[in-house]
Amino acid sequence: MSESVLESMPPEVEPAESGKVEIDPKPSPAGKNRRLSLLPKQRKIEQGRVDALTKGRKALLCVDNVSVAFDGFKAITDLTLILDEGELRCIIGPNGAGKTTLQDIITGKTKPDAGSVFLVGDNTDLTELSEYEIAARGICRKFQRPTVFQGHSVFENLELALPGKKGVFASLFARLSKAQQERIDDVLETIGLKEQKHSAAGLLSHGQKQWLEIGMLLAQEPRVLLVDEPVAGMTHQETEKTAELLSSLAGKRTVVVVEHDMEFVRSIARTVTVLHEGKILAEGSMDAVQSNPKVIEVYLGGAH
Amino acid sequence: MNVKAELLRLMPRKGWIGFGAAAFAFFLIPILNSVTPPGSAVHVPDYLVALIGKFLCFAIVAVAMDLLWGYTGILSLGHGVFFALGGYAMGMYLMLSIGEAGVYRSKLPDFMVFLDWKELPWFWKPFDNFGFALVAALAVPGLLAYVFGFLAFRSRIRGVYFSIITQAFTYALMLLFFRNETGVGGNNGLTNFKSLYGYQLAESSTKLGLYTLTAVGLLVVFLLCRFIVVSKAGRVLCAIRDEESRSRFAGYNPTSYKLFVYTLSAVICGFAGALYVPQVGIINPSEFQPSSSIEMAIWVAVGGRASLLGGVLGAFVVNGAKSWFTVALPEAWLYILGVLFIAVTLFFPGGLASLILRKKAAT
Numbered sequence: 001m002s003e004s005v006l007e008s009m010p011p012e013v014e015p016a017e018s019g020k021v022e023i024d025p026k027p028s029p030a031g032k033n034r035r036l037s038l039l040p041k042q043r044k045i046e047q048g049r050v051d052a053l054t055k056g057r058k059a060l061l062c063v064d065n066v067s068v069a070f071d072g073f074k075a076i077t078d079l080t081l082i083l084d085e086g087e088l089r090c091i092i093g094p095n096g097a098g099k100t101t102l103q104d105i106i107t108g109k110t111k112p113d114a115g116s117v118f119l120v121g122d123n124t125d126l127t128e129l130s131e132y133e134i135a136a137r138g139i140c141r142k143f144q145r146p147t148v149f150q151g152h153s154v155f156e157n158l159e160l161a162l163p164g165k166k167g168v169f170a171s172l173f174a175r176l177s178k179a180q181q182e183r184i185d186d187v188l189e190t191i192g193l194k195e196q197k198h199s200a201a202g203l204l205s206h207g208q209k210q211w212l213e214i215g216m217l218l219a220q221e222p223r224v225l226l227v228d229e230p231v232a233g234m235t236h237q238e239t240e241k242t243a244e245l246l247s248s249l250a251g252k253r254t255v256v257v258v259e260h261d262m263e264f265v266r267s268i269a270r271t272v273t274v275l276h277e278g279k280i281l282a283e284g285s286m287d288a289v290q291s292n293p294k295v296i297e298v299y300l301g302g303a304h
Numbered sequence: 305m306n307v308k309a310e311l312l313r314l315m316p317r318k319g320w321i322g323f324g325a326a327a328f329a330f331f332l333i334p335i336l337n338s339v340t341p342p343g344s345a346v347h348v349p350d351y352l353v354a355l356i357g358k359f360l361c362f363a364i365v366a367v368a369m370d371l372l373w374g375y376t377g378i379l380s381l382g383h384g385v386f387f388a389l390g391g392y393a394m395g396m397y398l399m400l401s402i403g404e405a406g407v408y409r410s411k412l413p414d415f416m417v418f419l420d421w422k423e424l425p426w427f428w429k430p431f432d433n434f435g436f437a438l439v440a441a442l443a444v445p446g447l448l449a450y451v452f453g454f455l456a457f458r459s460r461i462r463g464v465y466f467s468i469i470t471q472a473f474t475y476a477l478m479l480l481f482f483r484n485e486t487g488v489g490g491n492n493g494l495t496n497f498k499s500l501y502g503y504q505l506a507e508s509s510t511k512l513g514l515y516t517l518t519a520v521g522l523l524v525v526f527l528l529c530r531f532i533v534v535s536k537a538g539r540v541l542c543a544i545r546d547e548e549s550r551s552r553f554a555g556y557n558p559t560s561y562k563l564f565v566y567t568l569s570a571v572i573c574g575f576a577g578a579l580y581v582p583q584v585g586i587i588n589p590s591e592f593q594p595s596s597s598i599e600m601a602i603w604v605a606v607g608g609r610a611s612l613l614g615g616v617l618g619a620f621v622v623n624g625a626k627s628w629f630t631v632a633l634p635e636a637w638l639y640i641l642g643v644l645f646i647a648v649t650l651f652f653p654g655g656l657a658s659l660i661l662r663k664k665a666a667t
Contacts, residue, residue, distance in 0.1 A: 107553060135555040147550045149543045159536070160543055166555045168564045171537035220554065 493588025
């Protein structure tokens with residue numbers, strides 16, 4: 001629906017002036033009370049702004065100048081993050097750096113005070129949409145704590161995650177097609193839970209639940225995968241398997257991994273973003289980041 | 305489409321056998337009563353027909369409650385509102401169909417004459433049409449539930465907060481309906497009905513007909529809810545119950561699913577209320593009492609949540625016990641109800657249905 005609207009819309013703004021690359025901070029109104037309004041609001045990001053942000057790269061997801069404060073505590077301040085198509089990005093940072101808040105903002109759980117988030121091409125301001133609308137646009141999220149539908153079987157968990165129409169009446173009359181069943185079987189194969197296909201998800205081990213949740217994200221066929229501490233509580237072997245899986249996904253999808261486990265980050269990361277006190281402290285390859293004096297200061301020279 | 309496969313999708317073979325047995329048991333009474341004379345040993349007396357008919361109405365409510373609470377995890381403690389509104393819609397029709405046969409021989413319902421009203425209020429006028437009353441019995445609860453649910457679910461009011469608000473909701477409506485100025489009979493409610501669509505309510509055959517209609521209604525409502533529960537939508541409902549935020553990030557909008565189930569269950573309760581009133585012969589604001597709505601939740605808890613059969617069982621067992629105890633030990637009934645509720649919650653979280661279905665207890 002949104003895409004057809006997009007295609008029929010004339011470009012609103014002339015392209016950005018050539019040569020001008022710097023980005024000016026421009027806070028956008030973000031309705032914190034959006035949920036109370038009756039009519040859905042959709043705001044398109046101006047094309048000029050998009051071009052200015054994504055100049056010269058294959059960008060997919062842009063977090064543009066986002067700020068949010070909780071009771072005066074600034075969780076995120078003027079943060080701009082641009083993720084390229086198919087890249088695997090690791091986000092690290094000490095506790096309270098804003099890693100989880102950043103994911104909350106991207107997935108619509110938290111509404112920022114200022115700034116916008118959008119998918120390049122779609123250009124709709126995601127901060128004004130609900131979680132399910134953002135999910136429908138292909139941004140999926142794995143929680144820190146494994147979150148699966150405990151009462152449902154592994155198969156049903158994956159069935160519910162499949163993309164498609166998700167309204168009430170569509171679901172009432174929905175039937176699994178052959179292709180969808182095969183898709184579920186594929187995912188079961190990938191996450192190694194074929195044997196447990198019909199057992200209740202609540203009965204799985206911790207590691208298996210983590211895998212099932214990753215499987216649900218895969219079944220959703222996302223464009224952007226946000227993964228919060230995927231290897232917490234996993235055995236060494238499971239960690240390796242997870243690293244393999246996430247690496248294999250990159251290229252096809254944009255994967256964002258938030259992780260504490262530095263060894264794990266080192267094993268998968270190509271680009272690392274270091275967050276500190278709601279701002280980006282450093283960004284670059286793992287080696288570059290690790291030798292960055294500011295990063296060393298935060299990680300080693302801090303209060304701890 | 306393969307009919308047999310479709311039916312087996314709805315219920316396994318054993319389920320259909322049970323369903324058939326229940327249907328047979330329900331229809332045994334009208335069959336027996338039409339072939340045997342009154343007074344015969346197998347002729348079911350009128351009062352018992354009316355009593356079981358009442359239980360069937362409650363069972364319809366319990367199935368709707370179970371869909372909402374057992375499957376979707378929304379504990380509404382105000383569903384008495386929708387039941388009563390359905391009942392009032394039917395009651396208003398029955399009141400007008402008394403015509404001039406009332407105590408005061410007036411065209412107006414007795415309570416209006418008593419209040420010295422000269423004219424029928426505007427909102428009463430269409431209720432002399434049976435079809436309108438029927439539609440209103442479903443549409444008024446449905447619309448009210450839609451508006452109330454829309455506001456509550458959109459603001460993400462959940463769990464115990466939702467339950468408390470629904471209690472306040474039913475209490476507020478009780479106060480409203482107690483007032484004479486509301487225009488539906490004040491604290492006496494609507495009663496002294498004579499006929500329904502031309503059939504005399506005092507006749508045994510009318511009672512039997514109403515009973516049969518209610519039994520058919522219960523079977524249809526059961527199958528409808530069963531259809532929802534086994535569909536993908538049913539799995540989404542349980543997913544919302546178990547892990548709402550995950551369901552949202554999986555692309556489902558819990559608000560619209562909740563609103564659908566809440567509204568549907570309200571319509572079903574209105575339907576049950578409309579069948580209830582002609583069988584018991586009265587509707588008054590006591591149906592809005594917070595305790596009536598709580599009892600509805602207890603039927604489901606005792607019968608077993610997340611199993612539609614449980615709702616039906618619970619409604620019959622609890623109301624059967626109520627009928628017996630309120631005669632034998634009237635003071636003790638509420639204590640017995642409380643103990644029953646606690647005992648079931650502690651020892652049989654899956655309720656009576658879990659004894660039959662041997663299913664893992666719903667959590």
